[in-house]
Structure formats: C-alpha cells, structure tokens
Amino acid sequence: MTEADFEALLSKVAYQLTVESQRDLFKTSKEFETRVREVLTETGSGDMNIDFDPHPHVFPDIAIGSYGVEVKFTTNDTWRSVANSIFEGSRNSSVENIYVVFGKMGGSPEVRWGKYDDCVIHVRTSHVPRFEVEMTSRESLFKKLNIEYKDFSVLPADEKMRYIRQYARARLKTGERLWWLEDSSDQEHSLPFQAxxxxxxxxxxxxxxxxxxxxxxxxxxxxxxxxxxxxxxxxxxxxxxxxxxxxxxxxxxxxxxxxxxxxxxxxxxxxxxxxxxxxxxxxxxxxxxxxxxxxxxxxxxxxxxxxxxxxxxxxxxxxxxxxxxxxxxxxxxxxxxxxx
Structure with a gap:
C-alpha cells in the first residue's frame, strides 16, 4: 500500500466516522478506538490484519504494516490533546509512518486525520514531557525545533531533551523557571507527589x-x-x-x-x-x-x-x-x- 493509498483510506474512515458520530455520539475513547479499527478493517483491503487487542501502552495504537494510527478522542469542543511521551519507549518498531485519527465529540461532532509529525505542535513539560497534538493549521513542533520527526524519534533520550529544553527556555516568561534540567536520561528528577x-x-x-x-x-x-x-x-x-x-x-x-x-x-x-x-x-x-x-x-x-x-x-x-x-x-x- 502506498502512502497515497493509505491517506485515501484514512479520508474514507474519517468521513464515515464523522457521519456516525453526528448520528450517535461516541461516548468513550475505548468505544471510538474500537470503531476506528473496525472501519479500517471494513474499508481497507482484506489482508490488513489489525490487532484488536494490542498492548495498552503501545505506540501508535494501531499498526498496519509500516503504517500506524494514533487515536485521539475528546468529548470537548477542541482539536487539541495530550499525546505520547517524547521518549516513545513503547513504540512499535515496525511502524515507519504515523498518522492521527482524532474524534471530536464536543460542538459539531467530527473526525479528522493528519500526519503525526504535522499535528504535534507543542510539548507539555509535566512529570514526563509529552507531545501535544492539534488538528488545525498550526506550525509543527519539529519545524520549530529545526529537525524532522523521523530524525528526532531515533535520537537518544539525552539528545531529545536538549532540543526540548531549548524549546522550553525560549518560551519562558519573566520570572519563570524550568524544573526539569537533566542533561542525560540517567539523571532523573521528579517532584514529590505531595508538596x-x-x-x-x-x-x-x-x-x-x-x-x-x-x-x-x-x-x-x-x-x-x-x-x-x-x-x-x-x-x-x-x-x-x-x-x-x-x-x-x-x-x-x-x-x-x-x-x-x-x-x-x-x-x-x-x-x-x-x-x-x-x-x-x-x-x-x-x-x-x-x-x-x-x-x-x-x-x-x-x-x-x-x-x-x-x-x-x-x-x-x-x-x-x-x-x-x-x-x-x-x-x-x-x-x-x-x-x-
């Protein structure tokens, strides 16, 4: 399957799921993700072999040969969501091209798809720095970092953190400080659960x-x-x-x-x-x-x-x-x- 073929498939899936959601809202992320798998299977070729019971923490959620789909879902009227850790420790090694299928049930229900590296627009620096995705026309985080996602994704953890620290420091306002300062992945720092x-x-x-x-x-x-x-x-x-x-x-x-x-x-x-x-x-x-x-x-x-x-x-x-x-x-x- 070519990249153009897979993207055409995602367009069909997003259209069908949009119609279904406007008729009857998806209530939970699990329900939505299951339906994404079903529609991919029904709409695609018969040999897609989609796993309906993957490891709960695998990234991306759905693997189809060298293609992957990360499923995001919200009941709010927003196209923005927290995504996976920047370290991608549980990434499926067989997946080369990752896409996002996003179900927005708030406001006017709709489902959209996009390339993962185009949709990542920010890093949320919580206990573990995590990407944020948004399905609107925003500048990709990786353009801001001046590195392509495929190159960033294979960097060692300490190299990834150098990029993220530089990005975060550029966004600091007067009087703000970073709390995560490690220079390497073996210098872990985390705040206590209770102040x-x-x-x-x-x-x-x-x-x-x-x-x-x-x-x-x-x-x-x-x-x-x-x-x-x-x-x-x-x-x-x-x-x-x-x-x-x-x-x-x-x-x-x-x-x-x-x-x-x-x-x-x-x-x-x-x-x-x-x-x-x-x-x-x-x-x-x-x-x-x-x-x-x-x-x-x-x-x-x-x-x-x-x-x-x-x-x-x-x-x-x-x-x-x-x-x-x-x-x-x-x-x-x-x-x-x-x-x-």
Missing part, C-alpha cells in the same frame, strides 16, 4: 535547601527594599524540591536564622544567616549539577570556581557591605579555592 511546607522540614534539610537556594540566587543580598529578590528562591524550592515556603524572606533575614550562631541582635541579618550556612553552601557548590547554574546564572561554572563566582555576583547586588570581605574567607580549605 511539603518548609516549616515542617527537619533542621538539617532546611539548612541544606537554604544553602542551595542562596548559592543559586545571590540576589538575596540586595537591600531590604529590593523588589523580587526572593522570587527565584521560592521558585527553586517549589519546582525542584516540591517545597512551599510562604515567607521566603524568613529564610535569610529572620532572627531565627540570623541569630543562630550569634545571639546579639541588630546588624545585617542576611550576612549573619549566610555565615551560618557557609559549610552547606560550599558543599552545594561541589554537589549541584551544572545545569542548575546554567539555568540560574546563565553560564556553566566549574565546581571549584562557583564560590568565587557567587561572591562576584553577590558583591554586585549588595549595598553598604561587600560579601567577598566577610564570607567564605577560609574557603581554600574546602577545595573551592579560586583567587578573588
């Missing part, structure tokens, strides 16, 4: 998270009147650790943290809070993955140079004091030496 409140964490974890956030966000040393200086701290804790901190300023300027190592009141509470977690910040500088520094500092920095880079950035933010004159004065003993 946690910062105040309920044990002291050791609080210190570790405060140190990570302080390291990535040196703007916390800005004067108290500085706007949005804690925004990135809040976003980091929430998007990377699933930790909600309603009062972010208390992480570094409250007496409960600033007076921990020196009970005398007054002075620069942010400076004193940072002095108290220097050891944890040094450890974080050596431990955190480079992708985080690319994300938050917009540059790659080697672990041994990160404290020096942080001090330079903090000096540019602070007013009335110079972090490099009072913080990390003994860092050479922690394997992070770098001349100031």
């Amino acid at each position: 946690r409140l910062y105040m309920n964490l044990d002291q050791q974890e609080k210190r570790r998270l405060r140190a990570e956030a302080a390291l990535l966000c040196p703007q916390i040393v800005k004067p108290s009147r500085g706007k949005n200086k804690y925004d990135d701290v809040v976003l980091y804790l929430l998007t990377y650790h699933g930790v909600l901190c309603p009062q972010a300023r208390d992480l570094f300027s409250a007496g409960s943290v600033a007076l921990r190592s020196d009970s005398q009141r007054g002075g620069n509470y942010v400076r004193r809070a940072l002095q108290d977690i220097e050891t944890e910040m040094l450890e974080a500088a050596n431990r955190l993955e480079n992708a985080l520094f690319v994300e938050y500092w917009e540059k790659s920095v080697r672990p041994e140079n990160r404290i020096a880079e942080w001090l330079a950035r903090a000096d540019s933010f602070a007013e009335g004091w110079k972090p490099s004159e009072v913080l990390f004065l003994n860092r050479e003993s922690h394997n992070t030496s770098h001349p100031r």
Whole structure:
C-alpha cells in the first residue's frame, strides 16, 4: 500500500466516522478506538490484519504494516490533546509512518486525520514531557525545533531533551523557571507527589535547601527594599524540591536564622544567616549539577570556581557591605579555592 493509498483510506474512515458520530455520539475513547479499527478493517483491503487487542501502552495504537494510527478522542469542543511521551519507549518498531485519527465529540461532532509529525505542535513539560497534538493549521513542533520527526524519534533520550529544553527556555516568561534540567536520561528528577511546607522540614534539610537556594540566587543580598529578590528562591524550592515556603524572606533575614550562631541582635541579618550556612553552601557548590547554574546564572561554572563566582555576583547586588570581605574567607580549605 502506498502512502497515497493509505491517506485515501484514512479520508474514507474519517468521513464515515464523522457521519456516525453526528448520528450517535461516541461516548468513550475505548468505544471510538474500537470503531476506528473496525472501519479500517471494513474499508481497507482484506489482508490488513489489525490487532484488536494490542498492548495498552503501545505506540501508535494501531499498526498496519509500516503504517500506524494514533487515536485521539475528546468529548470537548477542541482539536487539541495530550499525546505520547517524547521518549516513545513503547513504540512499535515496525511502524515507519504515523498518522492521527482524532474524534471530536464536543460542538459539531467530527473526525479528522493528519500526519503525526504535522499535528504535534507543542510539548507539555509535566512529570514526563509529552507531545501535544492539534488538528488545525498550526506550525509543527519539529519545524520549530529545526529537525524532522523521523530524525528526532531515533535520537537518544539525552539528545531529545536538549532540543526540548531549548524549546522550553525560549518560551519562558519573566520570572519563570524550568524544573526539569537533566542533561542525560540517567539523571532523573521528579517532584514529590505531595508538596511539603518548609516549616515542617527537619533542621538539617532546611539548612541544606537554604544553602542551595542562596548559592543559586545571590540576589538575596540586595537591600531590604529590593523588589523580587526572593522570587527565584521560592521558585527553586517549589519546582525542584516540591517545597512551599510562604515567607521566603524568613529564610535569610529572620532572627531565627540570623541569630543562630550569634545571639546579639541588630546588624545585617542576611550576612549573619549566610555565615551560618557557609559549610552547606560550599558543599552545594561541589554537589549541584551544572545545569542548575546554567539555568540560574546563565553560564556553566566549574565546581571549584562557583564560590568565587557567587561572591562576584553577590558583591554586585549588595549595598553598604561587600560579601567577598566577610564570607567564605577560609574557603581554600574546602577545595573551592579560586583567587578573588
């Protein structure tokens, strides 16, 4: 069967299913997918050999020789739907050309078909990045990525993620951050199923998270009147650790943290809070993955140079004091030496 023959078959199938849906709506995705298989069998040649009981997670849903059909269904009045994972771990290896048959039961019921690579228009970056398809005239995601789907689909997972990260970063608005930063498929990161409140964490974890956030966000040393200086701290804790901190300023300027190592009141509470977690910040500088520094500092920095880079950035933010004159004065003993 040629590509033109298969597409002509899909046109007949879509037309028949549209007529049927306008006469009697399909109620569920399972009912619709079963009927797609039946109409393909009835309309096509007798040797199509369609499997009516495939593995529930196989991609695409229907395999017909080298052709495949992914079935999408909605009871809403929309032509847009979440599709499969970008990693396509359960892809049928015999399928080379994939199409979408989409049943829209909301509004005016209709069934359409399209080439899969033309219909994929976006990636939804949830726990597992997933394609989104739309059956209207929109620019294909793969045109935006400047790679053809057939080439993208055979890339290793880490190569796919490089394309998707670049696409996602280009769409970020001011103040937004990516939560998925892995450089390779074996560096999996996922959020906890339940968000946690910062105040309920044990002291050791609080210190570790405060140190990570302080390291990535040196703007916390800005004067108290500085706007949005804690925004990135809040976003980091929430998007990377699933930790909600309603009062972010208390992480570094409250007496409960600033007076921990020196009970005398007054002075620069942010400076004193940072002095108290220097050891944890040094450890974080050596431990955190480079992708985080690319994300938050917009540059790659080697672990041994990160404290020096942080001090330079903090000096540019602070007013009335110079972090490099009072913080990390003994860092050479922690394997992070770098001349100031």
